[in-house]
Amino acid sequence: MLSAHALTRDFSERRAVDGVDLIVRPGRITGFVGANGAGKTTTMRMLMGVLGATSGEVHWQGRPATVEDRRSFGYMPEERGLYPRMTLVDQLAFFARLHGASARSARARALELLGFFDLGDRADDLLDSLSLGNQQRVQIAAALVHRPTALVLDEPFSGLDPHAVDAMLELLQREAGDVPVLFSSHQLDLVERICDDLVVLAGGRVVSAGTVDELRSQGAESYRVEVAGHDAGWVKGLDGVLVQEIDGPVATLSLAGLPADDLVASLASRGAVLEVARVRPSLSEIFREATR
Numbered sequence: 001m002l003s004a005h006a007l008t009r010d011f012s013e014r015r016a017v018d019g020v021d022l023i024v025r026p027g028r029i030t031g032f033v034g035a036n037g038a039g040k041t042t043t044m045r046m047l048m049g050v051l052g053a054t055s056g057e058v059h060w061q062g063r064p065a066t067v068e069d070r071r072s073f074g075y076m077p078e079e080r081g082l083y084p085r086m087t088l089v090d091q092l093a094f095f096a097r098l099h100g101a102s103a104r105s106a107r108a109r110a111l112e113l114l115g116f117f118d119l120g121d122r123a124d125d126l127l128d129s130l131s132l133g134n135q136q137r138v139q140i141a142a143a144l145v146h147r148p149t150a151l152v153l154d155e156p157f158s159g160l161d162p163h164a165v166d167a168m169l170e171l172l173q174r175e176a177g178d179v180p181v182l183f184s185s186h187q188l189d190l191v192e193r194i195c196d197d198l199v200v201l202a203g204g205r206v207v208s209a210g211t212v213d214e215l216r217s218q219g220a221e222s223y224r225v226e227v228a229g230h231d232a233g234w235v236k237g238l239d240g241v242l243v244q245e246i247d248g249p250v251a252t253l254s255l256a257g258l259p260a261d262d263l264v265a266s267l268a269s270r271g272a273v274l275e276v277a278r279v280r281p282s283l284s285e286i287f288r289e290a291t292r
């Protein structure tokens with residue numbers, strides 16, 4: 001388990017990260033979301049130890065993380081750090097060797113990962129001959145090459161096409177089986193699809209955290225009502241509801257005093273209703289609410 005405890009970082013006068021507590025559990029993918037400048041990269045850099053904390057601690061397996069612990073983590077930094085004039089296979093093998101692999105196993109591991117990312121036939125090409133998306137795949141492979149004990153990935157999906165995202169996810173699920181994975185992203189639909197847990201950061205502070213299901217069930221529910229006929233405008237006359245939107249025969253509303261159990265009967269007493277469905281908030285709505 002990787003965790004941060006009251007992690008704080010000041011840059012001169014400005015507090016970029018302010019008392020962040022978070023837990024990244026083994027075998028779970030934790031999404032780290034927040035607006036631009038919220039402090040995600042700064043937090044991740046402190047988790048990895050490439051940036052010192054002003055105060056607070058990073059723990060690995062329940063005790064303060066050491067340099068050795070952090071060497072065993074896989075990190076994909078925001079500022080990508082590969083060698084443009086090196087071949088793909090040499091590059092990945094080089095990273096594997098830095099982590100103590102023999103020349104033979106480093107090369108085998110490099111080729112294995114390249115194969116998985118559909119880059120096997122480009123193994124001897126130079127990095128800068130690849131498209132940006134493919135360079136990104138190599139960057140992800142570099143974070144995985146030493147079979148890390150934890151993964152900290154700063155926007156690993158940016159710049160990837162949907163096919164590459166799927167390949168990346170398959171790889172993550174295969175390679176990261178039991179390790180804690182923290183990744184930041186602005187692609188909330190993707191975060192919703194793949195994350196078990198979520199940490200929402202705003203202004204350097206954690207404003208919401210929990211499993212994706214927990215957060216969605218805490219959010220304000222709304223209801224989608226489809227009426228017979230062309231216009232659901234009459235729904236506005238109902239007591240104890242707040243109509244958010246009318247779109248022809250479909251109204252979206254929330255409850256403002258009316259008990260949920262009474263909604264269907266109340267609607268039916270006023271007009272013909274074809275469907276009433278409860279709508280749980282999407283991750284984007286939760287995000288907007290938490291970072292308002």
Ligand SMILES: Nc1ncnc2c1ncn2[C@@H]1O[C@H](COP(=O)(O)OP(=O)(O)OP(=O)(O)O)[C@@H](O)[C@H]1O
Pocket residue numbers: 011016034035036037038039040041042043
């Ligand atoms: N080296 C630095 N020196 C001064 N200020 C910094 C430094 N690094 C980050 N900051 C400031 O800290 C704040 C948090 O930045 P950070 O990059 O951690 O946010 P972020 O959530 O990763 O944003 P983004 O989603 O845009 O990548 C910002 O106001 C940023 O300008």
